Amino acid sequence: MKILNLLLIVCVVTVSSCASDADDTTxxxxxxxxxxKFDPTQARLNNLGQPSTIPAGNAAQSPTIRRMSANYIEFAPSPTTLLGQGEIIFTGPETTSGGNNAINFQSATFAGNDEVFLSIPLSEVSNGNYDWVRVSLAYQEGDITFKAANGNDYSGTLASFVGYNTYITSFNLNGSSFNVNANRLQGFWAFEALGFASQGQAPEGATTVPNPLFNSSPIPQGSCVVTGPFANGLTVTGNETQDVVVTLSFSINNSFEWTEVNFDGKYEPTAGEQVVDMGLRGLIPIVEN
Known part of the structure; x- marks a missing residue:
């Protein structure tokens, strides 16, 4: 009897082990x-998605983006698909803690260059053919160069809140703390360099938001929904057996723009040069094979 019981135990353990191994290989x-992705060589576009030059009296540079946050991503099947009527694959957290509805900066998702921002099961994406992608940008943080009062060039870190409205409790740039505890509209920025910090607000409507579908699918003013076309479309069949990777390549080609006081092409905040644009300058979604 003892031998029989032992054999039964061995069989149960063996079967359990096999089941466990099978689960591990699912x-x-x-x-x-x-x-x-942030590309300084990608085309620099205007609000209509057309090539854009730097206006007279202004200057610009391509920042080095450390990280970015988006609040909304949508796939659209056609040029006439209105905002919100496509396949919404991501919506970030929002709050009314500051009064009006706003992006919740403290709970936002961030990613840097060539980093993963979002991963969701393909089963959650409706089957279909998609030709366009829309991304509502919320925040970008990166390094820019500037000329100090002593005539030397330095590097500083710029935080750009480009979302339609953002509730911010506090944030940190290179050890400098900014306590806000309020909503801030599109164009709010903060800057840190050499241990000194400043903040300000770009003019309303000054942030560039490229939308090549301006005529057929307009976006609300101040929403910062950048639109870009897939080169060969994106097809989701529901029969995929491997991951589908989409890289959102944003143009940072001279995307940081300011008014010139000293016409030397260098950002000089101590001379009174004002930030006028921090918007990304185009979007190309790339399906990786």
Missing amino acids: PAEPQLIIKL
């Missing part, structure tokens, strides 16, 4: 992976 569900 293929993972294919994911839709969204990555970010």
Whole structure:
């Protein structure tokens, strides 16, 4: 009897082990992976998605983006698909803590260059053919160069709140704390360099938001929904067995723009030069094979 019981125990353990091994080899569900890329060589576009030059009296530079946050991502099947009627794959957290509805900065998702911003099961994406992507940008943080009062060039860190409205409790740039505890509209910025910090507000409507579908699918003023076309479209069949990776390539080609006081092409805040534009200058979604 003891031998029989021992054999039964061995069989149960063996079967359990096999079941466990089988579970371990179950293929993972294919994911839709969204990555970010910041390209200083990509075309510099205006609000209509057309090539843009720097206005007379202004100057600009291409920042080095450390990280970015978006609050909304949507795939659109056609040029006439209105905002909100496509396939919404991501919506960030919002709050009314500051009064009007706003992006909740403290709970936002961030990613840097060539980093994954979002990963969701492909089963959560409706089957279909998509030709366009819309991304509502919320925040970008990166390094820019500037000329100090002593005539030397230095590097500083710029935080750009480009979302339609953002509730901010506090944030930190290179050890400098900014306590806000309020909503801030699109164009709010903060700057830190050499241990000194400042903040300000770009003029209303000054942030560039490229939308090549301006005539067929307009976006609300101040929403910062950047629109870009897939080169060969994106097709989701529901039969995918591998991950689908989409890289959102944003143009940072001279995306930081200011008014010139000293016409030397260098940002000089101590001379009274004012930030007028921090918007990204175009979007190309790339499906990786």
